[in-house]
Amino acid sequence: MTLAVEGLRKAFGGVKAVDGVSLSVAAGELLALIGPNGAGKSTCFNMLNGQLRPDGGRVLLEGRDITGMAPRKVWRLGVGRTFQITATFASMTVRENVQMALVSHARGTFDFLGALADRHAPRAMELLARVGMDAQADRACGVLAYGDLKRVELAIALANDPRLLLMDEPTAGMAPAERVALMELTARIAREGRIAVLFTEHDMDVVFAHADRIVVLDRGKLIAEGAPADVRADPQVRAVYLGTGHTHGVGA
Amino acid sequence: MLENLLVQGLSGLASASSLFLVASGLTVIFGVTRIVNFAHGSLYMLGAYLAWTLVTGLPRGHLGFWGGVLGAALIVGVVGVLIEVLLLRRIYKAPELFQLLATFGVVLIVQDVALLVWGPQDLLGPRAPGLRGATEVFSVRFPLYELFLISVGPVVLVLLWLLFHRTRWGTLVRAATADREMVGALGVNQRMLFTTVFFLGAFLAGLGGALQLPRESVNLQMDLAVIAEAFVVVVIGGLGSLPGAFLAALLLGQMQAFGILIFPKITLVLAFLVMAVVLVVRPHGLLGKAPSTQHAAGPVEPLLRPSPREVRLLGWGLLALAVAVPPFLGDYALIVLTEIAVMMLFAASLHFIMGPGGMASFGHAAYFGLGAYGAALLVKHFAAPMELGLLAAPFAAGLAGVVFGWFCVRLSGVYAAMLTLAFAQIAWSAAFQWTELTGGDNGVLGVWPSGWASDKLTFYYLALALCTGATLLLRRAIFSPFGYALRAGRDSPLRAEAIGMDGFRIRWFAFVLAAVAAGIAGGVFAYAKGSVFPTYMAIPRSVDALLMVLLGGVQTVSGPIVGALAYTWLHEQLMRLFELWRLFLGGVILALVLFFPQGLAGAIGRRGGRE
Amino acid sequence: MLLDLREVHAHYGRAHILQGVTLSVAPGEVLALLGRNGAGKSTTMKAIMGLVRPSGGEVRFEGTDLAGREPHEIARAGIGYVPEERRIFTELTVAENLSVGRRPPRAGLEPWSEARIFEIFPPLAAMRARAGGRMSGGEQQMLTIGRTLMGNPRLLLLDEPSEGLAPVIVERMADAILRLKREGLTVLLSEQNLHFARIVADRAAVLEKGRIRWEGAMDALMADDAARAEFLAV
Structure with a gap:
């Protein structure tokens, strides 16, 4: 297993946000984490990437305990991230954004006499080519279209050859066709590179079309886990989350 | 000895009250407009000067004194409105440092204007009618006016709390503190809201200055002296928090009162050291909260590129001139x-x-x-x-x-x-x-x-x-x-x-x-x-x-x-x-x-x- | 027509976001503004509300051109705006949030009160004194709509009301919008979720690159596979 989570717990002021969640993601697998607002998805996610320290439980990355490590340490061990609202460096070009990830990976951040232009440029272009952004390498990140920014984030996340990708609502704010394209790209990269992908998502079309497995959270607890078809048919999941399906077209 | 400590403690409380008046205005203005008003000390100084002019010009007695103090505070409130309407209103979306700098520009202008109007010499004001004497507190004689000042702080705190939590205006102000644009989209004239908030803040600063008249001489150094202390108070208390400012004013007032007994020379250093420690332990002050994300999204920083060829040539040309x-x-x-x-x-x-x-x-x-x-x-x-x-x-x-x-x-x-x-x-x-x-x-x-x-x-x-x-x-x-x-x-x-x-x-x-x-x-x-x-x-x-x-x-x-x-x-x-x-x-x-x-x-x- | 946009243009910095939007909303209808991300849906809403100053064109509401007016004047004229990010006042209680939106009654409309809001959104009634920041996403969405209704608008602008909500909550939101429509309110909503729009909207207008490319009945759009594929990429 690339990622194994055992009995993760977190409470805020007495309220149990995440209450004993266990899950695992295999190399090359896409696992979707879904559930109603406030179910504990974000809390769970933030404990995996190091933003939050769990009250209990363990997070294992390829067998190594990374519980409670700072985000930048987690990254060094091979966990890439994309954010719900894209986070890139707006005052830099697309290529410079990726170069910075490579510089950090090579531990060259404190070089203050050299020029960034000479650092890792070819490798950055390779990564951009993989996500189809090489043609826009010299544009400023601050002026890119939203869908393109998501691709840049993916390229940044791939810069340290990650074993695990954590994607928080990867398709939020994108048009349906863009969503499909981004998820297909992600799936291809994950399969080719044997990268495990864990993502949260509100768009049920995306979840049911692209996830290999789905985990459903409600009030901090895991209430269902399995293949998309099984989860969709689960009566408890329908009651607390999916509803009749009229508003997302994947129901009855 | 014990009496001595008591007197120091009481006079620390009196200073805390004046400090709170200035700091409360500063923090209220910051809460809503997100502007740290460097000129707040200048408003305080103007309050003192105007009170001197009014109190010495008006007939003596209660009406002359208290009317003069209140009149001065009101005039300072109007000056605050002018500053808001003419200057700050145009730069609400500018970066914080620009705003701080703009208000520092006001400080410079007020300094020279005060010099022109009132001259360079220190001015002494009359004492407050009815509060001239002293009274016995635990067998220690203590000036009545100081006791009066001690009560002003808590009274103002309570009044402000009621204003912000029990009136519609207060609710709107608190809402605008979180998200001004949204308040506007809900039909509230936020310009008027900001102007009234600025009036209140300036009024409090003016009142603080005017009430100093019987305590100390009025001079041209009051502005920067009080603003440095007021900054410390609002930052220790948490920017935007009134109870925080009150607590911090008490803390600072006592520290100065007793610090003078122990380290007479480094009271200022002491205050700033306390502030540094508080900020490291609680980065948003004692009772402050992390600022909520403002929705007026900041400008995207432009792409930073090396200067174009012509500019670089110009630079080398200048350097050549500087050598030749x-x-x-x-x-x-x-x-x-x-x-x-x-x-x-x-x-x-x-x-x-x-x-x-x-x-x-x-x-x-x-x-x-x-x-x-x-x-x-x-x-x-x-x-x-x-x-x-x-x-x-x-x-x-x-x-x-x-x-x-x-x-x-x-x-x-x-x-x-x-x-x-x-x-x-x-x-x-x-x-x-x-x-x-x-x-x-x-x-x-x-x-x-x-x-x-x-x-x-x-x-x-x-x-x-x-x-x-x-x-x-x-x-x-x-x-x-x-x-x-x-x-x-x-x-x-x-x-x-x-x-x-x-x-x-x-x-x-x-x-x-x-x-x-x-x-x-x-x-x-x-x-x-x-x-x-x-x-x-x-x-x-x-x-x-x-x-x-x-x-x-x-x-x-x-x-x-x-x-x-x-x-x-x-x-x-x-x-x-x-x-x-x-x-x-x-x-x-x-x-x-x-x-x-x-x-x-x-x-x-x-x-x-x-x- | 209640609202008429004529050739409305808007810029963000140098970017020309709205390139001549012309659009009408009839009294009592629910019109869905559809389009890809970045097509200009939110900007259209903000331009109507005065949150983005139109760089050209007219925004006529009940016959008066509102382009260039301040947001608070536009709100007072009778347009209520519910932003995509909800933007409730997290430090204020539910009751205080509602009171910020309160405006005088409008002729010919039954005035909104706290009680009437609670009738439409029953969960809010139980949390009158709760701070807005301590509510779930769905509850916040109800509060932000309720807060805007307190201003007694004739026209309600809903920017992506279903975004980020669980499907069960989205269904409740659809019920609420249909109820508001029955009570005589006119609604202009922007949506990415076509399933949701199909349930609530009478008509649809499709934006692409800052212009309206398709306009007609919602049913006609659902029947027009070619139009949907071209403009919405579904």
Whole structure:
């Protein structure tokens, strides 16, 4: 297993946000984490990437305990991230954004006499080519279209050859066709590179079309886990989350 | 002994009340407008002066005194409204430092206006009718007026709380504090809201000043003295929090009352040290909350590129002129040119942390001054030669950068600006009060260059080489991986952390680099002037640096150089030509903030059609 | 027509976001503004509300051109705006949030009160004194709509009301919008979720690159596979 989570717990002021969640993601697998607002998805996610320290439980990355490590340490061990609202460096070009990830990976951040232009440029272009952004390498990140920014984030996340990708609502704010394209790209990269992908998502079309497995959270607890078809048919999941399906077209 | 402590405690409470009046206005204004009003101390001073005029002009008695106090506070409220409508309303969307600077422009203007109207001498006001005597508190005689002041603080706190929590106006103000634009979209005229808030804040400051009339003389130094304390109070209490300001005012009032018994000379240092400790333990103050994300999204920083070819050619051309022309110039011109070289490096060092680093520093003069003192003290106490002094300058400043920076780079925005200001004030107080080491106000004299560099022209070349060299290194660093990493942390701390960057260490290192560079500038400046004074580290010197950077434009690479040239020249001319140079400088600051928010280099660049 | 946009243009910095939007909303209808991300849906809403100043064109509401007016004047004229990010006042209680939105009654409309809001969104009634920041996403969405209704608008602008909500909550939101429509309110909503729009909207207008490319009945759009594929990429 690339990622194994055992009995993760977190409470805020007495309220149990995440209450004993266990899950695992295999190399090359896409696992979707879904559930109603406030179910504990974000809390769970933030404990995996190091933003939050769990009250209990363990997070294992390829067998190594990374519980409670700072985000930048987690990254060094091979966990890439994309954010719900894209986070890139707006005052830099697309290529410079990726170069910075490579510089950090090579531990060259404190070089203050050299020029960034000479650092890792070819490798950055390779990564951009993989996500189809090489043609826009010299544009400023601050002026890119939203869908393109998501691709840049993916390229940044791939810069340290990650074993695990954590994607928080990867398709939020994108048009349906863009969503499909981004998820297909992600799936291809994950399969080719044997990268495990864990993502949260509100768009049920995306979840049911692209996830290999789905985990459903409600009030901090895991209430269902399995293949998309099984989860969709689960009566408890329908009651607390999916509803009749009229508003997302994947129901009855 | 016990009686003595009691009297100190009570008088500490009375000071706390006055301090709370000023701080509450400051914090209320900040809560809604997000502006840290540097001119709040000026409103306090105006309150005192106006009360003096009204109380001495009106017939004596209760009506004359209390009417005068209230009238003064109301007039100050109206002055606050004028400042809001004419100036601040136009810059609500500008960066925080611009706002701070604009209100500092108001400080300068009010200082000269007060000087013109009331003259330079201290004014003494009458005592309050009905509260002239003293009373016995636990068998200790204590002035009635002080007791009255002690009650004013809690009363105002309760009234303000009721106003904000029990009236519709208060609910709207609290809503606007969180999200002004949304309040507007719900049909509330937020301009009126802001103006009324400003009236309230200014009124409180004016009242605070007016109530001081029976306690102390009215003078032209009241503004900066009280604003420094009020900053400390609101920052310790948490910007925007009234109960926090009250608590902090009590704390500070007591500390000063008792501090004077124990360490009479370092009460100011004590206050700023408390502030530094509180900010590190609770970055948003005792009762403050992390500011909610404002929805008026900030401007996206433009792509930072090396200067275009023409600009670089122009730069090299200027440098060639700076090398070739001076042999034909007189001593005065050489002195001004040396100063320009020093200021260029000083500005560039501040720009390094402000532009790419996105950190606001309101106390950069500390490192300039510590560089100067580092050199001067070696001369004074060990008769060290210039070469050693110039080496010691960046070392001393860098060391201070390591220590102060460790605190400052943890915070952001106005909090960081306040903390940098606090450290600069600590350094300034130390230089001012530690007479045995630094000579205090008299400074250190006789800091002259070594024999080979004593000629004005030679020293100019030395200054030019050191300052230009360091400036070019800083510019190179902006485009190095480190400079990019610094900018990465500014653009998106979340992403920077997510790609393994240690934002704290990066900002800290940048802070130290900037301090070292400012130290070089300070060291050269010390030998150029032959003397070093505490004013090298005072607030106006920090403002000089800010003005140079902003004049040139924060987000341009050549900005600080253009800014240093323009500002040093302008400053020289103003000082020479006008007695009321503060008034003019204040006017220039306001014009700069209102009409050239991108700075000169930015404005020229835009005119040239560059992206 | 209640609302008429004529050739409305808007810029963000140098970017020309709205390039001549012309659009009408009839009294009593629910019109869905559809389009890809970045097509200009939110900007259209903000331009109507005065949160983005139109750089050209007219925004006529009940016959008066509102382009260039301040947001608070536009709100007072009778347009209520519910932003995509909800933007409730997290430090204020539910009751205080509602009171910020309160405006005088409008002729010919039954005035909104706290009680009437609670009738439409029953969960809010139980949390009158709770701070807005301590509510779930769905509850916040109800509060932000309720807060805007307190201003007694004639026209309600809903920016992506279903974004980020669980499907069960989205269904409740659809019921609420249909109820508001029955009570005589006119609604202009922007949506990415076509399933949701199909349930609540009478008509649809499709934005692409800052212009309206398709306009007609919602049913006609659902029947027009070619139009959906071209403009919505579904």
